[in-house]
Amino acid sequence: MTILASSDPSAGATWPGRVLVVAALVASGLLIVGPALRRRSPAAWWLLLGYPASAFHVARTWRALMAGCGLAVSRRPALTVVSGLVGNGASPPQPRVPRHGFIRPTGAGFELVARLLPGQLPDDFVKAASAMAEDWQVHAVRVTSLRPGVVRIAALYADPLAAPRVPRTRGPVRLLRVVVGTLGTGAPWVIDLRRIPHWLIVGATRSGKSTLIHALVAGLAPQPVALVGIDCKGGMELSLYSARLSALAIDRAQAERLLSALVDLTLARMTVCRTAGVRNIWGLAEKERPVPVVVIVDEIAELFLVAGRHEKDEAHAAGTALIRLAQLGAALGVFLVVAGQRVGSDLGPGVTALRAQFAGRVCHRVADPGTAGMTLGDLNSHALKAAQAITPEQAGTAVLASGDGWERGRSHLVTEADAEAVATAHAHLTPALPELSAALA
Numbered sequence: 272m273t274i275l276a277s278s279d280p281s282a283g284a285t286w287p288g289r290v291l292v293v294a295a296l297v298a299s300g301l302l303i304v305g306p307a308l309r310r311r312s313p314a315a316w317w318l319l320l321g322y323p324a325s326a327f328h329v330a331r332t333w334r335a336l337m338a339g340c341g342l343a344v345s346r347r348p349a350l351t352v353v354s355g356l357v358g359n360g361a362s363p364p365q366p367r368v369p370r371h372g373f374i375r376p377t378g379a380g381f382e383l384v385a386r387l388l389p390g391q392l393p394d395d396f397v398k399a400a401s402a403m404a405e406d407w408q409v410h411a412v413r414v415t416s417l418r419p420g421v422v423r424i425a426a427l428y429a430d431p432l433a434a435p436r437v438p439r440t441r442g443p444v445r446l447l448r449v450v451v452g453t454l455g456t457g458a459p460w461v462i463d464l465r466r467i468p469h470w471l472i473v474g475a476t477r478s479g480k481s482t483l484i485h486a487l488v489a490g491l492a493p494q495p496v497a498l499v500g501i502d503c504k505g506g507m508e509l510s511l512y513s514a515r516l517s518a519l520a521i522d523r524a525q526a527e528r529l530l531s532a533l534v535d536l537t538l539a540r541m542t543v544c545r546t547a548g549v550r551n552i553w554g555l556a557e558k559e560r561p562v563p564v565v566v567i568v569d570e571i572a573e574l575f576l577v578a579g580r581h582e583k584d585e586a587h588a589a590g591t592a593l594i595r596l597a598q599l600g601a602a603l604g605v606f607l608v609v610a611g612q613r614v615g616s617d618l619g620p621g622v623t624a625l626r627a628q629f630a631g632r633v634c635h636r637v638a639d640p641g642t643a644g645m646t647l648g649d650l651n652s653h654a655l656k657a658a659q660a661i662t663p664e665q666a667g668t669a670v671l672a673s674g675d676g677w678e679r680g681r682s683h684l685v686t687e688a689d690a691e692a693v694a695t696a697h698a699h700l701t702p703a704l705p706e707l708s709a710a711l712a
Contacts, residue, residue: 313429314378317376317380317428318376321428322376322381325374325380325381325407325409325426325428326374326376326381328407329374329381329383329407330374332406333368333371334365334368336402336403336406337368337369338366338368339402339406340399340402340403341395341399342368342369342388342391342395342396342399343366343367343368344366344367344368344388344390345366345367367388368388369385369386369387369388369391370385370386371383371384371385371386371424372384372385377425377456377457378457378458379427379428379429379431379456379457380409380410380425380426380427380428380457381425381426381428382423382424382425382426383423383424384417384421384422384423384424385421385422385424386420386421387420387421387422393414393415393416393422396414396422396424397414397653399414400412400413400414400424403424403426404426407426409426409427409428410427410428410429410430411426411427411430411455412424412425412426412427413425413427413455415676425456427455427456427457430455431453431454431455431456431457432453432455432665432667432668432679432680432681444490444493444494445463445465446465446494446495446496446563447463447464447465447491447494447496447563447565447606448461448462448463448464448465449461449462449463449486449487449490449491450490451483451486451487451490451682451683452483452486452667452680452681452682452683453680453681453683454678454679454680455678455679455680456678460671460678460680460681460682462487462631464563464565464606467630467631467673468600468601468606468607468630469597469600469601469606469607469608469609469628469629469630469631470607470608470609470629470631470632470633471609471610471614471626471629471631471632471633471646472484472608472609472610472611472633472635473610473611473612473613473614473633473634473635473637473642473643473646474610474612474633474634474635474636474637474669475612475635475636475637475638476612477663477666478635478636478637478661478666478667478669479635479636479666479667479668479669479681479682480610480612480635481508481687482667482682482683482684482685482686483633483635483667483669483682484508484567484569484608484610485511485685485686485687485689485690486682486683486685487608488512488515488567488690488693488694489685489689489690489693489694491565492512492515492693492694492696492697492700493693493697493700494700495562495563495700495702496562496563496564496565497517497562497563497564497565497701497702497704498512498515498516498517498564498565498567498701499516499517499518499519499529499533499564499565499566499567499704499707500512500513500516500518500519500520500566500567500569501519501520501526501529501530501566501567501568501569501574502519502520502521502568502569502570503520503521503522503523503526503569503570503573503574504521504569504570504573505521505522506519506521508569508570509567509569511687511690511691511694512690512691512694513694514691514694514695514698514701515693515694515695515697515698515700515701516694516701517564517701517702517703517704517707517708518704518707518708518710518711519711520711523573523574523582523585523586523589524585525710525711526574526589527585527588527589527592528710528711529707529710529711530588530589530592530593530596531588531592531710532706532707532709532710533564533566533592533596533605533707534592534595534596534599535706536564536605536704536706536707537595537596537599537600537603537605538599540552540561540603540604540605541599541603543555543559543561544602544603547559550602551601551602551603551604552602552603552604560604561604562604562702562704563604563605563606564604564605564606564704565606565608566596566605566606566607566608567608567610568593568607568608568609568610569610569611570610570611570612571609571610571611571614571618571622572611572612572613572614572618574586574589574590574593575589575590575618575619575621575622576618586619586621587621590619590621590622590625591621593607593609593621593625594621594624594625594628597625597628597629598628607629609625609629612637612638612642613637613638613639613642614626614642614645614646615639615641615642615645616641616645622645623645626645626646626649627649630673630674631671631672631673632646632647632650632671632672632673633646633669633670633671633680634646634647634654634658634669634670634671634672635658635661635667635668635669636658636661636662636663636665636666636668637658640659643655643658643659646658647670647672647677650672650673650674650677651672651676651677653677654670654672654677657670657677657679658670667681667682667684668680668681669681669682
């Protein structure tokens, strides 16, 4: 059998050329349709075009950027380098720079981890975040400590809070878990009362505080939970949800009686759990488990401000009951969401003691720095600075913090009409709690 060899020496080299031509055509096509793709599908545009270009740029300029930010370390003392230059005419040795890992794409940008050099601190990278964002031409860069000696650098190519989208709900909704907005990372903003049972929400007028509460109630209304309202401004805010509320107190006297009844309800549940030999209501059989109760308190200052002896006694009793609920309620199915325009120590020592019980904090734009400090100051100084930087034009934007860290977020736009419609549509799910209704009779 005779094997014929090709006489054309370029035949074996045609396939790399074809691959390059095809790659060039694909790249040209992507560049042409890029603007339209970015408008219609930002996520696809980012993965196909934005991310590869950004990753290449970061890898190419990393050493120069680290040197420019003061994060590079010379390999030799300065005199040795100068001596070498004068004596031998050699180029100075390249400085050491922090090593970085794989540049991983995310839904809203990219992130990488970097290992600190000896003597460096995470705050050194935090201070360089603005320079990184400028060099990489992204919206923002955030640096967090991942573990000792390692930082995570997350970059956002655009502001996810500019126009947050309501995500599609997939699968069954978890009890007491509500997606209320979008985080600054592009991830859903989730309030999960099973994980963080009590929340403090503050914000000035038209800052987005009420919108967040609307979103939370709209997410809880379809769930098998009891909603209880305390609105000492005559019920002007929470009466929107009256069709879905098991009880609503509209002044301080009613609030004091309702909170006392809630404490009694909690103690009764404690007895049930102790008899059954379980540590919380979630250890009870489903048929025996009492309904979870979410207590929403609007304008906490109205509950604590006093103008006379009689009001002082009511405020003290209401504050004490609220603190007891915060201490005991999580394991017994009673959860607190307390909101207000202003929260400060001038409202009384009860406010400070109550604040300590709230693991979840949300701070919108506030009218005074003391409220922001009371809300976030004991959790994270960086979160406090971020909250104080919120402008009036950023309605709905807030800083949320807990023991897990802090994030910027923006709640979905849920209007008063939307919240009222959702509450009315699910009025049939309102559980009867006679012990609470009797307190308001």
